[in-house]
Amino acid sequence: QVQLVESGGGVVQPGRSLRLSCAASGFAFSSSGMFWVRQAPGKGLEWVAVISYDGSNQNYADSVKGRFTISRDNSKNTLYLQMNSLRAEDTAVYYCETAVTTQGKNYWGQGTLVTVSS
Amino acid sequence: SYELTQPPSVSVSPGQTARITCSGDALAKQYAYWYQQKPGQAPVLVIYKDTETPSGIPERFSGSSSGTTVTLTISGVQAEDEADYYCQSADNSGTFWVFGGGTKLTVL
Numbered sequence: 001q002v003q004l005v006e007s008g009g010g011v012v013q014p015g016r017s018l019r020l021s022c023a024a025s026g027f028a029f030s031s032s033g034m035f036w037v038r039q040a041p042g043k044g045l046e047w048v049a050v051i052s053y054d055g056s057n058q059n060y061a062d063s064v065k066g067r068f069t070i071s072r073d074n075s076k077n078t079l080y081l082q083m084n085s086l087r088a089e090d091t092a093v094y095y096c097e098t099a100v101t102t103q104g105k106n107y108w109g110q111g112t113l114v115t116v117s118s
Numbered sequence: 119s120y121e122l123t124q125p126p127s128v129s130v131s132p133g134q135t136a137r138i139t140c141s142g143d144a145l146a147k148q149y150a151y152w153y154q155q156k157p158g159q160a161p162v163l164v165i166y167k168d169t170e171t172p173s174g175i176p177e178r179f180s181g182s183s184s185g186t187t188v189t190l191t192i193s194g195v196q197a198e199d200e201a202d203y204y205c206q207s208a209d210n211s212g213t214f215w216v217f218g219g220g221t222k223l224t225v226l
Contacts, residue, residue, distance in 0.1 A: 044204065045220070047217055059213050104166045104170055106151075111160060
């Protein structure tokens, strides 16, 4: 079955860096666009970044542009989010998500919590 | 930056019809997607490409579109439908994505 497993979350001080990973299995990862989406405690969903199936195109929300980098390794079926210059407002559960297919297939990981605090 | 606007809350009694709207300038050009999220769980796609229902989603969930507004309709609401609902779409360029602020559906 399809699995998306995020890892790499934790507590980090403001200004420091963290790299999240999302290990994918059970579907054609190398053919799927991928998203990172976050949710601050008690708040709504926020789109963070998107990457094309082959990694050639990436786009970012204004709130993270210049600080976060989305990437992928199709040989390892893994999606990444490099987060630099972290701020308190980056505290959230971070989810990886597949792009919705033409048949309406869509998958999410269970999320990983990032807490930015001194 | 682009925004999608949803009502913060909608309340209905069991068996009634719930309608949740989502407004945004680019919705006349870009598809909308609807997600259901229950506490402590990852979101689940309930409508894609404005009106399509994924397999496994109950038939009581439907979507419609008119100009710059899309609507999620839940017919014959059940207690298990109580959740937060989010619309998602892209801006006119298709480059930047956004979620609406979310609507809390309460089943009275």
